[in-house]
Amino acid sequence: MKRRDFLKGCMICGTAATLGVSKKSWGAGSFEGYPEGMGVLVDLTKCVGCRSCEAACNKEQKLPEPDRPFTDPSVFEEKRRPTERALTVVNRYDTKNENGSAGGPVYRKIQCNHCNEPACLTSCFVNAYTKTKEGAVVYNPKICVGCRNCMIACPFNVPGYSYSSAFNPVVKKCIFCYDTRLKFGKPPACVEICPQEVLTFGHRKDLLKIANERIKETPDRYVDHVFGEKEVGGTSWLYLSGKPFEQVGFDTTIGNDPIISNVKEFLGTVPMVLAIWPALFTGFHLLSTRNKDHGDHGHDHEKKEEGKQ
């Protein structure tokens, strides 16, 4: 019997070891983006709040008619977020100078940032999201079950939801114009229409170089930070700003760890635990009942019957 137990022990521990240290799962969280991944650099010092990007997105993605014209600046009176009817919005932020006086308004375009390690993808248990090699994070609305976990997970509160649909509500967000443009190497609609060229399209790696070059050449114009370079593992949409990022509506507390890091270690040990614990606790049980009479509990009822008779 000892040899069999020995072999059983070897097999169980061996399975546990191979399952538990799967390289792929432990590698998650240090992905720096596909080498051909595209991105967009948003230069907030240039945006004038014309909302042409919102209009272009509306037409490109065939979104419903807006409540107010895209030329109407009264929408800036309240802060908006992307919804099912507006996959990108522009907000106005009234900033303060260092001495406390009122600075000028800064306009910021908000849309999906197409993260390298998307939190939405991490949280989706039906695998509806895909990070494409072109850099876009796209989703399949037919697979989406409408649970809204991705809305909770996203550190930028981007995915919108079709609350208006009673029977088939799904998540809706910017897809980097993947189906109509990015797949063919063309820039998204918002980039193409922007009159001030706030949005620069290119490979993410090149955009980082361009952004740092801009900061170097005109250091008085920019805050020395490219938002999205490292935040939550890096995003494809990068931001340059002339005013501190907290003043312009960015959440600067999200940190550099991708959202998956919060669950990676815990979930990575599950296979190992499932394999080891039964073996371990069987071992404990055997140890603790080593000198007792083993074979009785199967025969208890027989003895009782005998006793009764």
Next chain:
Amino acid sequence: MYGVRSWLIGGTLMMALVAAPPDGTAKPVPDSIKLDALENLYDSVKFNHSKHIMLVKDCAECHHHTTGTLVEDKNCVRCHKNSGATTTVACRGCHILQPFSAQAMREKNKNAYHSDKPGLKGAYHQNCMGCHAKTGGPTGCQDCHPLKKTGEAFYNTGGYAPKQTADKGKHGGH
């Protein structure tokens, strides 16, 4: 010795030759330029070039060094210390219409120093509106180019504005 007249003629002739423009590419400076790159959405801009020449005086404000002005910007002077007039002066000569088209991206030289050069639309708007904001010129979209019908449909404005109902705009923004 040959008489004052000869001296006068010779002298005037020499002055005329010396005072001529240094390069042989003296193109006529246009008075008015029609900018029609956005023709699908907007009417063309009738740009009054001569008025801007009178107001701005310094060609370098818009044309960098291409008209012969000496370069002063510290980021440009590194390489363009001795750069003078060039054959290409018009904006669209260097700033391309579609800077992010698939073709432009393919042909782009990422190692060139001007890899961050804006396209034509960006160059116009950044240059023009940047100066207008400081000097009180027109800065609204339609101040320079009114919307066409297709533009109004695009922006859901004018004749294509959404119908106003009593509670429009109050809900629907989750």
